[in-house]
Amino acid sequence: MSKKPSPTQSDTGRAKTQASVLAFQLPGSGAAEQAVPDWVQIFPAGPVVATNDGRAFRITDPVRLVAAINAGKMPVLVDYDHRSYFEPYDGGDTLAAGWCSAVEARADGIWARIDWTPLAAQRIRDREFRFISPEFSVDRGEGEVVALAAISLVNRPAFAMTALARSNPNQGDDDMRAIATALGLPEDADEAAILAAIGTRNTELAASRTPPADRFMPRADYDAVLARATSAETELASIRTAQRSVEVEAVIAAAVSAGKIAPASKPHYVALAATDAGFEQIKQLCASLPPVVGSVQVGGANPPGTTLSDVERHIAGSMGLTDDQYVTARASLRAADNS
Known part of the structure; x- marks a missing residue:
């Protein structure tokens, strides 16, 4: 303007x-x-x-x-x-x-x-x-x-x-009295007492945010435990797979040796026994089948007495049997088949 x-x-x-x-x-x-x-x-x-x-x-x-x-x-x-x-x-x-x-x-x-x-x-x-x-x-x-x-x-x-x-x-004094009351202190509490109470509250708050050791663990420890568990599960699965392969081989090889399964059909039965349910069915089948072919010698001649072929010795070892135990089990299986 x-x-x-x-x-x-x-x-x-x-x-x-x-x-x-x-x-x-x-x-x-x-x-x-x-x-x-x-x-x-x-x-x-x-x-x-x-x-x-x-x-x-x-x-x-x-x-x-x-x-x-x-x-x-x-x-x-x-x-x-x-x-x-x-x-x-x-x-x-x-x-x-x-x-x-x-x-x-x-x-x-x-x-x-x-x-x-x-x-x-x-x-x-x-x-x-x-x-x-x-x-x-x-x-x-x-x-x-x-x-x-x-x-x-x-x-x-x-x-x-x-x-x-x-x-x-006197607003500042009123503020201090209000803070003291909020902390559960007398209204006339001095600055040192108020600061001490605030420090105690902060400590309690920090403690409440720290989880108990019996219910929680640090993230690094959790990750380490999870890694060990995953590794153990993987290793156990590998052991179970290997053990299952040995068991399948033992059952089917015995059936082939007893003449219940033709050697050419062995891969088919091995595939059927890949699952738990399939393996149980194959075991029941091999136990109930009558001989359909002549006795087959696996891995070379089958000497009389207690001598086992290399394959039979491997099967016996994987099943935790001695040679004599395996021969006895084989004889019982053949007797059952011939009855």
């Missing part, structure tokens, strides 16, 4: 599409602390920002507004009671209380970082000023806040926002 009107001038001298707004209201109250904050709240959360005296404006896109403010080439002036808004002959002045170097959008509104002058910081500490009021431009048609012109230290803020200092200087 090229020229700012005095408080007594009508609104007709202002721009048609935008209006500058001064955030004044009736006096507030409350105690102040000595701290001088670097960050202060300049707008409450939108999208509708209403003043205490009934006016309402809109900030529908706070991120965009903040970006526009931060993009300005000059820092935003912080003055006293909006005095820089008025011309000198209307009682105004441009004395700076500080300069706004950055703004950011937060969940509760828009905040500004202020570099205070020593005088302003002292006046805040002396409780001469407690609140912040923004001077901004709005779009007349939409009521949308479009620019930030200045920020003022005031005692009559139009917006309900965070003050420059807490209204309760």
Whole structure:
């Protein structure tokens, strides 16, 4: 705006599409602390920002507004009671209380970082000023806040926002009492007792997250045990397969030797005996079949007496039988076949 009107001038001298707004209201109250904050709240959360005296404006896109403010080439002036808004002959002045170097959008509104002058910081500490009021431009048609012109230290803020200092200087003590109560300690517990209780809680929490050794094991140990079990199962399966091959060979070779199975049919019976059920059927079949061909000598002549052929000796050894035991079993099988 090229020229700012005095408080007594009508609104007709202002721009048609935008209006500058001064955030004044009736006096507030409350105690102040000595701290001088670097960050202060300049707008409450939108999208509708209403003043205490009934006016309402809109900030529908706070991120965009903040970006526009931060993009300005000059820092935003912080003055006293909006005095820089008025011309000198209307009682105004441009004395700076500080300069706004950055703004950011937060969940509760828009905040500004202020570099205070020593005088302003002292006046805040002396409780001469407690609140912040923004001077901004709005779009007349939409009521949308479009620019930030200045920020003022005031005692009559139009917006309900965070003050420059807490209204309760003993808030820290109240917080400590609340923490002590939550930890099950007396309200007057000192800092050392509170920290010790927090440490105990952390230890208990860590212990609760460690599973008992009798129910759980570390992942590396589990993987090692699983690998050993898998290897053992594989080895056992190989042993069982080899043992089954020996048993199948013994049963079918005995049947061939007894003339119950023709030598040319041996591969067929071996294939049938590949499964547990098939092996049981082959054993029953070989036990019940009568001789269909002449006695076959396997692996050479079958000497009389207790002498075994090489094949028969191998079968006897795989079955855990001595030569005599195998000869006896063979004789019993042949006697049964001939009966």
